Amino acid sequence: MSTASFELPFLAPANPPEKASVEGLEDKWSIAWDEAGVYRFNRAATREQIYSIDTPPPTVSGSLHVGHVFSYTHTDVVARFKRMSGYEVYYPMGWDDNGLPTERRVQNYFGVRCDPSLPYVENFTPPFEGGDNKSSKAADQIPIGRKNFIELCERLTQEDEKQFEALWRRLGLSVDWAQTYQTISPAAVAVSQKAFLNNLARGEAYQSMAPTLWDVTFRTAVAQAELEDRDQPGSYHRLGFDGPEGKVFIETTRPELLAACVALVAHPDDDRYKALIGKTVRTPLFEVEVPVVAHRLAQIDKGSGIAMICTFGDVTDVIWWRELDLPNRAIIGFDGRIQAEAPEGIETERGLASFAEIAGKTVFSAKQRIVEMLQESGDMIGDARPITHPVKFFEKGDKPLEIVSTRQWYIRNGGRDADMREALIAKGKKLAFHPDFMRVRYENWVNGLTGDWLISRQRFFGVPIPVWYQLDANGEPMFETPLVPAVESLPIDPSSDVPAGFTESQRGIAGGFVGEVDIMDTWATSSLTPQLAGGWIEDPEKYAKVFPFDLRPQGQDIIRTWLFSTLLRSHQESDQLPWSNAAISGWILDPDRKKMSKSKGNVVVPAEPIDNHGADAVRYWAAAARLGTDAAFDEGQMKVGRRLAIKILNAAKFALSFEVPTGYTAVTEPLDQSMLLALADVVRDATTAFENYDHTKALELAEGFFWKFTDDYLELVKERAYGQGGVTEDQQASAAIALRKALHVMLRLFAPFLPYATEEVWSWWQTEGGSIHRAAWPKASELTDALDTANAPLLSLASVAVGGVRKAKSDAKVSMRSEVQTAVLRAPAAQLASLRLLAGDLRAVGRIWQIEFEEGSELEMTDIVFAEEQSQ
């Protein structure tokens, strides 16, 4: 037997407190971790030693809710497991402060608006601070330049970032807080612009004049990924067109676009209209001769089966216009109103007069006026027939989208290139999705792309598209040959910076230049989080070590946006997958299983549950939900988590209270060996589960074992560990050592889930090795060395026997402490032999004076006779 008893870490002397409590652990340890730099990334590590995470940057101006806590906990659990497994974990945090929510908040908070044409003002003071977040009137807002506006954005979002960081720290995210980035920062702008210029140089970015889905409220183009269909009330209006053989009736929901009608369309197989195809009809009111054409997308069973094609009422109109080579008679302007000038084609006096009636009106009032006019002229048959139909909206907008013709920037994404789609699908197959079925959502999206990625936005706040255009002799911009900045000069703002070879005085002058005014879609920046987080531009050495990342955690709702666009950019930039794993978290539902969202008003602020139950408890609730599965906000689960954390503290205090006599290091008792062997199995299985991104299973295994450990094992060895009941020093030592050994392993199994409680216990006696969160993930071999595997089944057998005694006592409604005179343990012969080894422990736990061993068909504890004075 070894004599070097304290050389084994779990034999170190322990100092548990008088009273263990989970209260205050968050403050105590989050500060200690920060000071010790427990989660600091060591960049000296090699690529193979690094596990890097492309953390989702939360939208800082959005409100915090428990959904954040949920998915970020999933990531943290993985990060902690990997760190303990020996990886140097690169776990940065980003802040998404780009986009409309920030822009709006800054406008309202400071009473300003962005006008990129204005110069930068040093030491600008906004008119007021701390606006009430209600929309202030645009007229009252002071226009300021882009740089000033962004400075204000940074000021405001810094406050938000502090709030988030404080929450994350309390929750115990093991983020390296030295590694943060902001999507609004100059570095992020430079990354976005560099990637864009690379796209441009490779021919992946291009401009095009095209019909574009347009939000009239935000006055900006909207990309496919930002669309959503909403069911809207509408009505069919039956209109008569003059045809060669009398009236042709169509039904339309958008009579106000009659002036933009360029053709009627019917299905080529529709017998009713076959004769009309190729002929022309005359539009009512505007008296324009338009052709009748055939196209497969015309729906035979909808309305009268023949429809008018307008430029542009919906996306089908765009397809028809493009495929049938029809003229463009667009009448809706960027402001959503009917343009002042009648389009080409309307020439008759009556036609022009009709148009004058609607010119300048909103779509809504133009529709009213047109209907009145059609009813007066008798061209509309009957009343409008109300229907409900899907209409396209910008996901953040509240007016239906219009389609207007504009010059926009696009990035090729495979929407018009089947080979590229195939290449992207092939990349997706190499990405390990957790859970795996989420890959289908990615593939569906790629296969369903209908056009390239529209990245230009007609907003003011965001990453400027970094190009200028030379002006020709007439002062017209030469869009085909944009002027680009040198990569070293990034970031640039074309509205204030000047292209090489020009001076500021030439801005806007014929022969001079003009800056691009559009900015990029926020996803054009978000799609570069691996480059932003990894230091693509400013720290290439680090970037080479963390890219491609090991993990992208994210929500299932943004597979088509964030996941896809990130994958796309890496595909284009380096023909690589940006990460090897994607962990997809589910939704948080409220207790009624409705999705939590601000609009439903059922959002729970995350600080509350942490205050009420503790960070470990909230983490336990989150970690108990599998990836990809929705989870209900469940305070009951948090209470269970809290109970577990408290139980760990108390069980640990107890286990550590037993002295290990000097000179003993071995676990010799069969029951003790059995417990450690069972724990070894748990370690093996939990490790496998974790490696498969199944943290839930790992938690379940650890938890299941722990309760067995406290309920049965601890009770069984209590007396022996105290050295009571005439046990030998060997037997006492075996119990004390086994308890510590098991605790040493269990704490590490729980550490990724309950970082506070486990660290607290660790600190009671593991003072040499530092934080548990840098301790090595347990190995089964730590436990199984020198143990006899034949003892493995003993603990389970003992549990059954203990259960029998307990049941008898419970049925007799007596205390578990009541004494038992005699009991019979019946079991098959093979088990009986093993059970005899446990006689001492069984007698102790059941307070049984005498156990008779008898052979029987199955294991049971029977014929329990209580001692006289106890069974009152």
Add this chain to the structure above:
RNA sequence: GGGCGUAUGGCGUAGUGGUAGCGCGCUUCCUUCACACGGAAGAGGUCACUGGUUCGAUCCCAGUUACGCCCA
């Protein structure tokens, strides 16, 4: 309309081709020498429905229904 997922005791959830576990809640009981922020015992399920494959299905296949999400 298409895709994906889910459907297991009151609620929340595991799980396996050989007729089900766990937690909460519930019932009964036990107090304080690790833990009353505790412990023990117990009741409670025709595994959504209909077919099929199979000696046998909660698990595999097909269909139906309901719900959720994504897309049209």
